Amino acid sequence: xxxxxxxxxxxxxxxxxxxxxxxxxxxxxxxxxxxxxxxxxxxxxxxxxxxxxxxxxxxxxxxxxxxxxxxxxxxxxxxxxxxxxxxxxxxxxxxxxxxxxxxxxxxxxxxxxxxxxxxxxxxxxxxxxxxxxxxxxxxxxxxxx
Numbered sequence: 001x002x003x004x005x006x007x008x009x010x011x012x013x014x015x016x017x018x019x020x021x022x023x024x025x026x027x028x029x030x031x032x033x034x035x036x037x038x039x040x041x042x043x044x045x046x047x048x049x050x051x052x053x054x055x056x057x058x059x060x061x062x063x064x065x066x067x068x069x070x071x072x073x074x075x076x077x078x079x080x081x082x083x084x085x086x087x088x089x090x091x092x093x094x095x096x097x098x099x100x101x102x103x104x105x106x107x108x109x110x111x112x113x114x115x116x117x118x119x120x121x122x123x124x125x126x127x128x129x130x131x132x133x134x135x136x137x138x139x140x141x142x143x144x145x
Contacts, residue, residue: 001083005076012069019062026055 001076001080005073005080008069008073008076012066012073015062015065015069019059019066022055022059022062026059027052
């Protein structure tokens with residue numbers, strides 16, 4: 001697929017350069033400009049009286065080719081990116097958790113017995129804080145006394 005993308009990119013560059021040259025070769029409406037400076041007269045000598053029609057038709061075909069190649073390159077890059085993500089996900093190794101009982105799983109942490117113990121611990125802390133607040137706090141003295 002990368003070879004196809006590289007080939008389409010090369011063709012797109014050639015089509016882009018051809019389209020630029022086709023636009024510059026066309027004669028301006030006021031019979032001057034870049035078209036005459038870059039060989040507008042030579043194009044008339046080559047294609048005859050229908051030079052404007054031939055160049056206009058070639059420009060339209062080059063523009064269509066440009067847009068089709070751009071769309072194909074876009075779709076090709078999406079395809080490559082999606083396949084790279086799928087390959088990266090499948091390339092990751094599978095790591096199994098150890099069967100050691102000392103390691104706790106999230107299910108063990110939120111088991112009902114553990115939750116009851118946490119609530120009881122919370123009640124003990126709350127009682128300790130209330131008892132400390134109920135005791136009279138000695139007055140502070142100034143440093144050095």
